[in-house]
Amino acid sequence: MGSIWEYANPVKFSRTVSAVLPYVAAAALGCLAVGLVWGFFFTPDDYRQGATVKIIYLHVPAAMIAINAWLMMLAASLIWLIRRHHVSALAARAAAPVGLVMTLIALATGAIWGQPMWGTWWAWDPRLTSFLILTLFYLGYIALWEALEDPDTAADLTSVLCLVGSVFAILSRYAVNFWNQGLHQGASVMRVEAVTGADTEEKVSNVFFAPLMVCMAGFVFLFLALVLLRTRTEIHRRRLKAIEARERMA
Amino acid sequence: MIALLLRDLKLAVRAGGGFGLALAFFLIVVVLVPFAVGPNTSRLAPIAAGVLWIGALLACLLSLDRMLALDHEDGTLDLLATAPIPLEGVVLVKACAHWLTTGLPLTLVAAPLGVLLNLPQPGYGWLVLSLACGTPALSMIGAFGAALTVGLKRGGLLLSLLVLPLYVPTLIFGAEVARRGAEGLETQVPLLLSCAITLGVLAAMPFAAAAALRINLR
Amino acid sequence: MMPELGKYAGTVLSAYAVSLALLVVLVLASIVAARRTARQLEDAEERRKHG
Numbered sequence: 001m002g003s004i005w006e007y008a009n010p011v012k013f014s015r016t017v018s019a020v021l022p023y024v025a026a027a028a029l030g031c032l033a034v035g036l037v038w039g040f041f042f043t044p045d046d047y048r049q050g051a052t053v054k055i056i057y058l059h060v061p062a063a064m065i066a067i068n069a070w071l072m073m074l075a076a077s078l079i080w081l082i083r084r085h086h087v088s089a090l091a092a093r094a095a096a097p098v099g100l101v102m103t104l105i106a107l108a109t110g111a112i113w114g115q116p117m118w119g120t121w122w123a124w125d126p127r128l129t130s131f132l133i134l135t136l137f138y139l140g141y142i143a144l145w146e147a148l149e150d151p152d153t154a155a156d157l158t159s160v161l162c163l164v165g166s167v168f169a170i171l172s173r174y175a176v177n178f179w180n181q182g183l184h185q186g187a188s189v190m191r192v193e194a195v196t197g198a199d200t201e202e203k204v205s206n207v208f209f210a211p212l213m214v215c216m217a218g219f220v221f222l223f224l225a226l227v228l229l230r231t232r233t234e235i236h237r238r239r240l241k242a243i244e245a246r247e248r249m250a
Numbered sequence: 251m252i253a254l255l256l257r258d259l260k261l262a263v264r265a266g267g268g269f270g271l272a273l274a275f276f277l278i279v280v281v282l283v284p285f286a287v288g289p290n291t292s293r294l295a296p297i298a299a300g301v302l303w304i305g306a307l308l309a310c311l312l313s314l315d316r317m318l319a320l321d322h323e324d325g326t327l328d329l330l331a332t333a334p335i336p337l338e339g340v341v342l343v344k345a346c347a348h349w350l351t352t353g354l355p356l357t358l359v360a361a362p363l364g365v366l367l368n369l370p371q372p373g374y375g376w377l378v379l380s381l382a383c384g385t386p387a388l389s390m391i392g393a394f395g396a397a398l399t400v401g402l403k404r405g406g407l408l409l410s411l412l413v414l415p416l417y418v419p420t421l422i423f424g425a426e427v428a429r430r431g432a433e434g435l436e437t438q439v440p441l442l443l444s445c446a447i448t449l450g451v452l453a454a455m456p457f458a459a460a461a462a463l464r465i466n467l468r
Numbered sequence: 469m470m471p472e473l474g475k476y477a478g479t480v481l482s483a484y485a486v487s488l489a490l491l492v493v494l495v496l497a498s499i500v501a502a503r504r505t506a507r508q509l510e511d512a513e514e515r516r517k518h519g
Contacts, residue, residue, distance in 0.1 A: 040484070051476040058487040101494045105487045112483040116476060136415040140408075144398065147408050156465040157398050161412065164394065164458050168416045171447065175419040178443070179426060222491070230498050236505040243512040 008085035010235045017232045024225040031218030039211035046208075055113045057212055061219035063106040066134065069099030069223065073141075074166050077159035087231065089155035090238065092162065093145050094230030098223060100138040107131060126180045130173045137165045151238060251335055251343050258347035261320075272309040272352045273359060279305040280363045291368040298367035299377055299428035305363075306356045306381055307388060307421055311413060314392040315399070315406045317348050318463070322400045331467050337460040345386075345393040345456075353385030369432060376431020380444060384424035387448040390455045391416045397462040419447050 007013045039057035046053035076092035079085060110128065111121045122128065144161055148154035262269050283301050287293060321327040330340045360381050361374050369377065395413035399405030423444035430437045473480050 036484075045474070051473040051480050054473075054480050055483045058483060062487065098494065101490050105490050108486045108490070109483045112479055112486065116479050133415055133418055136411075140412040140415060143408055143411055147399075147402055147405070153401070153465055153468070157462055160458060160462050160465070161398060164416070164455075167454075168419065171419040172415070172422075175422040175443075178440070179422045222495075226495065226498055229502050233498070233502040233505050236502075236509045240505060240509045240512055243509075243516055247512075247515070 005083075005085070008083070008087050010087055010239070013087050014232050014235055017228045021225060021228055021232075024221055024228065028218055028221035028225050031214055031221055033218075035211050035214030035216075035218050039208075039215060043207050043211060049117060052113055052116060053208060055109050056208065057215045059106060059109040059113060060212060061216045062102045062109065063131070064216065065219050065223050066099055066102035066106050066131070069095050069102060070134065070137070070162075070166070070169070072227075073099070073162055077162040080155055081159050081163075086155070086238070087235065089159065090234035091227060091231045092158070093155075094234050095223075095227050096138055096142050096145070098226045098230070100135065100142065102219075102223075103131060103135045103138060107135065124180065126173075126177045129176045129180070130169075133172050133176070134169060137169055141165065151241070251339055254330070254335075254340065254343050255347055258344065259350060262347065262351040269351050269355075272313050273355055275312050276305045276309040276356055276359065277363065279308060280366055283367065294368045295370055295432075298364060298369040299373055299432045300425050301367060302360050302364060302369070302377060303381070303384075303421060303425040303428060306353075306360060306385065307417060309356055310352055310385060310388045310392065311410055313348065313352055314396050314413065315409050317344055317393060318396040318400045319405065322466075327400070327463075328467060331464070337463055338456040341393050341397065341459040341463065342390075342452075342456045345390045345459075348392065349386050349389040353381075353389050357381040357385060370434075372434050373428060373432030376437055377428040380424045380427035380431070380441065383427075383441065383444050383448055384420050387420045387451040388417060390448075390451045390459075391420070394455050394459040394462065397459040397466065400463065401466045420444065420451075423447060 007016060036057055040054055043054070045051050073092040073095050076088045076095070080089040080092065107128075110131075114123065115121050141158060141161060144158050145154055148157060280301065283297075283305075284294060287297070318327065321330070331337055333340070357378055361378055364374055364377060392413055395409045395416070398412060399409045402408065423440045426440040427437050427444060430440065
């Protein structure tokens with residue numbers, strides 16, 4: 001009793017998901033509603049950025065989830081490769097589209113925010129570029145899952161891709177830093193103050209910080225709810241395929 | 251292993267092996283660029299190094315799916331998997347053969363093509379050097395992508411989608427060497443980093459590619 | 469009730485609209501897929517028992 005590996009059993013996992021999901025979904029909805037309404041209606045404008053500072057409540061949590069979703073996929077892939085639990089592989093598959101949508105939100109809000117603040121929708125700033133590359137990794141990962149017929153082969157190959165992709169994502173991050181320094185320094189001064197999490201704590205007062213934390217929690221719960229739901233869907237789909245295959249055999 | 255290398259080289263050079271295809275593609279890309287951006291030499295010169303790198307990278311990508319797919323179709327790959335040499339070695343040899351038939355010729359023709367794009371005088375040596383250092387990584391990463399998609403009927407497009415993001419570090423450092431070289435700047439740091447990426451890829455990637463290949467051959 | 473957004477009203481509102489639209493699409497797609505597979509699975513299990 002109490003071991004986390006119990007949930008490697010698909011039936012037990014599905015049952016637990018069904019029990020837990022309403023609460024997680026409610027928590028997500030509650031936190032998002034409170035955080036976004038608080039942030040949108042009841043926080044003052046920033047003295048330098050005006051009302052655009054309100055975008056932070058979507059931009060920062062989405063970016064955080066986008067990165068952590070990949071880390072979660074990495075962990076799930078490792079668990080699948082080492083312990084061969086199907087639920088783990090399916091969870092990685094379920095998380096990928098969520099992560100992709102989060103990167104899209106982060107990029108879209110970033111572009112919309114960047115337009116008035118730095119006068120451009122897009123700059124080849126290291127941070128933005130790394131995120132774009134992350135989006136490409138998500139796309140490749142999802143495409144590989146879709147392309148392969150056999151579920152176990154697909155799980156294995158996507159896991160290997162996830163591991164290799166993680167290494168290259170980090171390499172790209174440093175490479176992009178290097179490359180951008182070579183091209184134009186100083187273009188990111190505005191945005192570093194505006195966007196990075198560390199600076200938010202230092203530079204942005206508590207007025208913005210508290211609702212931001214609530215939104216972060218909301219996004220985390222939302223991610224959790226979506227991954228649980230989608231993993232259960234994947235489990236169902238897998239079982240469905242197995243039954244259909246057996247019917248064809250009979 | 252040497253026999254395998256020679257066999258792959260022979261197959262590639264033979265008609266229909268796709269040996270000249272990458273070179274022709276590279277040439278066409280380079281010829282098309284001035285049509286797109288205009289014939290102004292002062293505009294072509296600063297982008298020449300980058301265009302040559304992109305052209306070489308795409309030409310390299312073009313021939314990746316034949317690296318393993320043909321051997322998979324006729325069953326050679328299954329034989330190689332049971333052969334006494336480890337699969338990691340097979341993948342390394344395959345990547346090596348791919349480089350000798352694609353990366354190396356691309357490196358050699360890059361300098362003449364640089365003339366077409368008005369590459370600044372000091373850039374030629376650095377361009378060739380950066381391609382020589384970078385293209386082995388392209389072949390090796392490509393071998394990994396080919397191993398991932400070898401079982402698929404139409405893996406070509408997916409292969410590009412998987413491999414292109416993995417090419418980012420190599421491209422950045424390689425093109426940076428060529429660009430800085432062309433502008434007469436210091437090139438040691440990106441050159442060393444580019445070599446580091448290539449060596450790291452050559453050391454680690456055969457294992458990942460062989461793992462993917464084993465899964466596909468199960 | 470609407471806060472004073474000033475000249476950035478369009479910016480802020482479009483950012484919220486885009487993000488919420490993407491989130492809603494994601495959530496709805498997940499729920500629809502979940503419902504559909506659950507129903508298909510139920511049918512299949514029925515067939516297995518009675519067929």
